[in-house]
Amino acid sequence: MRQNDTTARIAHVFRGTFVHSTPRDAVEILESSVLGVDDEGKIAFIEKDEQLVSLSKLWGFETSDVKQLGQYEFLMPGMVDTHIHASQYSYTGTALDLPLLEWLNTYTFPVEAKYKDLDFANNVYTKVVRRTLKNGTTTACYFATIHTDASLLLGELTDKFGQRALVGKVCMDCNSAVPQYKESPAECKAETDRFIKELLKKEYPNVKPVVTPRFAPSCSASLLSELGEIANNNKLHIQSHISENKEEVELVKTLFPGCKSYTDVYLKHNLLTDRTVMAHGCHLTDEELEIFHETGSAISHCPNSNISICSGMLNVRNVLNHRVKLGLGTDVAGGYSPSMLDAMRRTLDTSKALTIQDPQHQTLTFEEVFRLATLGGSEALSLDEQIGNFVVGKDFDALRVNVCVPDGPIDLFSDESPKVILEKFLNLGDDRNITEVYVSGRQVVPFPDT
Numbered sequence: 212m213r214q215n216d217t218t219a220r221i222a223h224v225f226r227g228t229f230v231h232s233t234p235r236d237a238v239e240i241l242e243s244s245v246l247g248v249d250d251e252g253k254i255a256f257i258e259k260d261e262q263l264v265s266l267s268k269l270w271g272f273e274t275s276d277v278k279q280l281g282q283y284e285f286l287m288p289g290m291v292d293t294h295i296h297a298s299q300y301s302y303t304g305t306a307l308d309l310p311l312l313e314w315l316n317t318y319t320f321p322v323e324a325k326y327k328d329l330d331f332a333n334n335v336y337t338k339v340v341r342r343t344l345k346n347g348t349t350t351a352c353y354f355a356t357i358h359t360d361a362s363l364l365l366g367e368l369t370d371k372f373g374q375r376a377l378v379g380k381v382c383m384d385c386n387s388a389v390p391q392y393k394e395s396p397a398e399c400k401a402e403t404d405r406f407i408k409e410l411l412k413k414e415y416p417n418v419k420p421v422v423t424p425r426f427a428p429s430c431s432a433s434l435l436s437e438l439g440e441i442a443n444n445n446k447l448h449i450q451s452h453i454s455e456n457k458e459e460v461e462l463v464k465t466l467f468p469g470c471k472s473y474t475d476v477y478l479k480h481n482l483l484t485d486r487t488v489m490a491h492g493c494h495l496t497d498e499e500l501e502i503f504h505e506t507g508s509a510i511s512h513c514p515n516s517n518i519s520i521c522s523g524m525l526n527v528r529n530v531l532n533h534r535v536k537l538g539l540g541t542d543v544a545g546g547y548s549p550s551m552l553d554a555m556r557r558t559l560d561t562s563k564a565l566t567i568q569d570p571q572h573q574t575l576t577f578e579e580v581f582r583l584a585t586l587g588g589s590e591a592l593s594l595d596e597q598i599g600n601f602v603v604g605k606d607f608d609a610l611r612v613n614v615c616v617p618d619g620p621i622d623l624f625s626d627e628s629p630k631v632i633l634e635k636f637l638n639l640g641d642d643r644n645i646t647e648v649y650v651s652g653r654q655v656v657p658f659p660d661t
């Protein structure tokens with residue numbers, strides 16, 4: 212319990228069951244407990260509920276204001292989508308019939324080119340932020356497009372709806388089949404500088420820029436170097452893609468003959484830091500994973516996309532054994548679902564497919580996957596001092612889950628334990644079961660306009 216030695220006041224108190232992960236336990240279930248949130252959106256206390264009366268005196272709240280969770284309800288940390296293309300949301304659920312490089316040139320670049328139009332951007336970006344928030348994504352690491360103003364608009368919308376976000380203006384200066392959808396190296400550097408400066412100037416409390424080279428085949432060596440310098444000079448996050456499919460890995464070998472591996476391309480350009488998150492990594496070697504470990508860079512595992520566009524199957528167990536930070540990503544629209552519950556299910560499917568191929572493979576458990584979607588994601592984005600689980604002093608990013616909503620997707624039978632209820636939610640639940648969403652203590656779902 213934190214001492215109430217400040218003037219902080221209590222904004223919310225919940226009583227009931229809390230489910231979260233710790234570095235030691237993939238799932239910790241705290242029953243008959245109380246959790247308080249202060250008016251700065253931080254967790255003030257989490258204690259057994261026998262302490263309620265003394266806590267109310269210490270913190271000066273009325274016990275009648277406590278929000279009591281029902282028998283089939285619990286609070287869990289908000290989910291962290293470590294890789295999502297906001298700009299591809301308009302065609303999510305379609306266009307999954309081509310492998311990566313053809314998919315980019317045929318579907319992706321023509322659509323992303325449309326974000327010069329701010330009305331188009333406003334419509335899609337509003338929808339993707341609302342959809343993901345409703346599905347329990349309290350933090351999203353977004354790719355936008357090459358357009359600075361539309362990328363700034365995405366930042367504005369995440370702030371308006373209250374989602375925590377890293378927002379990236381995409382950088383690419385070569386190998387686009389759509390001639391108008393790339394920038395010159397000078398333009399790209401100047402616009403990246405402008406994007407970072409203008410977004411930081413807004414002082415949104417929970418929205419920050421992320422330096423975003425699309426991937427090595429889209430960037431010249433000089434652009435990669437410039438971006439490494441910008442990120443390191445300003446201590447910013449970095450995101451990109453790596454080793455998603457085999458054709459791409461071969462292409463990178465021919466484009467960067469002086470580099471030992473795909474990982475070496477990013478290493479040589481100072482893009483692997485402890486604030487870097489690289490999507491996919493399906494075909495990384497153990498040597499490359501070692502570099503990820505040494506640099507503190509993270510991998511975003513995007514299993515829906517990996518299967519949907521036939522890229523590969525990441526062996527998450529092997530990544531974790533190398534002590535590389537790993538979170539989950541939807542990778543909309545290579546992945547067809549914007550829901551992190553889907554990302555968890557597809558993570559389990561891929562892990563089970565690897566076990567079918569090799570019975571020695573140690574299949575991930577649902578508890579481990581729950582941790583990857585919450586605490587693991589916060590670690591992958593280097594935000595774990597601020598979010599990821601219910602620890603005093605962290606920001607209160609949380610979901611109120613009710614597995615027993617009318618006409619909901621889950622049937623319950625008598626005497627089911629909280630662990631079984633959690634497992635049913637993770638495997639069967641959807642946004643109908645996520646009745647409230649909080650980011651930094653602010654209730655953001657249900658939306659104020661509904």
Ligand code: GUN
Pocket residue numbers: 296311315319425426452455516542545
């Ligand atoms: N590699 C480079 N760009 C992309 C993208 O937009 N989606 C996916 N899945 N991989 C990429």
Ligand code: ZN
Pocket residue numbers: 294296452490542545
């Ligand atoms: Zn991606």
